[in-house]
Amino acid sequence: MNWNPSFAGLTCFSCDTPHDREVLQTVCTKCGMPLRADFQLQRGALRREALAVRPRSLWRYAEVLPVPAAEAVTLAEGLTPLVQAEDAVWVKDEARNPTGSFKARGMTMAVTVARKLGAKALCAPSAGNAAGALAAYGAAAKLPVVVAMPDDTPRHFVEEGKLYGAEVKLGPGTIADAGKWLKANGPKDAFDVSTLKEPYRVEGKKTMAYELWEQFDGELPDTILYPTGGGTGLVGMWKAFGELQTLGLIGAARPRLAIRETRGTAVAIPEAEIEAQTPALARRTGLDICPEGGAVWAALLRLRAEGFLRRGERVVLFNTGTGLKYR
Numbered sequence: 312m313n314w315n316p317s318f319a320g321l322t323c324f325s326c327d328t329p330h331d332r333e334v335l336q337t338v339c340t341k342c343g344m345p346l347r348a349d350f351q352l353q354r355g356a357l358r359r360e361a362l363a364v365r366p367r368s369l370w371r372y373a374e375v376l377p378v379p380a381a382e383a384v385t386l387a388e389g390l391t392p393l394v395q396a397e398d399a400v401w402v403k404d405e406a407r408n409p410t411g412s413f414k415a416r417g418m419t420m421a422v423t424v425a426r427k428l429g430a431k432a433l434c435a436p437s438a439g440n441a442a443g444a445l446a447a448y449g450a451a452a453k454l455p456v457v458v459a460m461p462d463d464t465p466r467h468f469v470e471e472g473k474l475y476g477a478e479v480k481l482g483p484g485t486i487a488d489a490g491k492w493l494k495a496n497g498p499k500d501a502f503d504v505s506t507l508k509e510p511y512r513v514e515g516k517k518t519m520a521y522e523l524w525e526q527f528d529g530e531l532p533d534t535i536l537y538p539t540g541g542g543t544g545l546v547g548m549w550k551a552f553g554e555l556q557t558l559g560l561i562g563a564a565r566p567r568l569a570i571r572e573t574r575g576t577a578v579a580i581p582e583a584e585i586e587a588q589t590p591a592l593a594r595r596t597g598l599d600i601c602p603e604g605g606a607v608w609a610a611l612l613r614l615r616a617e618g619f620l621r622r623g624e625r626v627v628l629f630n631t632g633t634g635l636k637y638r
């Protein structure tokens with residue numbers, strides 16, 4: 312397996328136990344917590360000017376990715392635009408990714424490494440975008456895919472998985488029940504790429520932070536509003552900020568995001584507010600906004616009203632996917 316020279320290996324996020332990167336790894340064999348990909352990074356190792364000639368995808372950040380672009384199972388994911396919504400507020404439009412969501416970022420990385428390490432098939436539970444993304448990257452990698460989904464999943468998500476040739480199993484309950492079903496009844500030879508159950512989806516998602524750094528000309532916004540679910544996007548960006556600091560590209564200051572270390576916060580948005588604010592942001596910007604994107608717009612309005620956000624601070628809202636699959 313060709314790894315990028317800076318990729319140093321896998322370590323448990325929680326108990327620091329090292330794990331062999333040459334075999335397919337899931338979670339820590341000692342404590343069951345997620346594994347982290349470590350990089351040996353020096354100041355000056357990544358330069359913004361060097362990126363000009365790199366691939367127009369997230370694979371451009373070779374110094375901080377485990378595998379070189381030449382080995383990637385890629386559909387040209389990442390490098391999504393920042394669109395201004397109003398003064399000092401931008402939308403990072405992840406709807407432009409393959410299969411219409413930021414899930415493509417994690418799947419390109421996880422599927423690339425899984426294929427390289429000999430996976431014969433792939434599986435995951437999903438209640439939405441991850442199913443289509445895994446199915447598409449499985450198709451690109453020529454690996455069979457099984458996804459288990461709750462039976463009330465909107466039909467576009469189900470059809471999308473099938474379109475790319477995945478086997479889609481529907482069952483009662485939530486995504487957690489789908490995960491249990493997969494464990495008990497899924498194909499035994501399929502490698503499970505569930506959120507935070509393998510180390511590489513985070514590595515794909517962390518590129519959202521590298522893109523912000525590149526798009527803000529080597530700076531970062533003051534606050535990032537991100538619709539979290541499984542948490543890989545947040546964990547990934549938080550990891551990337553640490554790496555950017557080690558590379559000497561940012562200082563100790565962080566955009567407000569992950570909750571304790573960056574003085575961030577969490578806001579729960581009721582369904583009715585999501586329904587109202589999704590079209591509101593679409594009409595304001597002309598962007599294809601998903602309900603999760605509507606939720607962050609609603610969060611911005613609330614956080615402004617509460618005084619958490621100050622006028623003039625630079626805010627990035629993540630529209631994590633296309634709205635079309637929900638209709």
Ligand SMILES: Cc1ncc(COP(=O)(O)O)c(C=O)c1O
Pocket residue numbers: 412439440441506538539540541542543544545601603631632
């Ligand atoms: C559109 C959309 N936004 C956000 C999320 C949450 O992502 P994360 O796992 O990074 O928290 C998901 C899926 O879980 C999603 O499909």
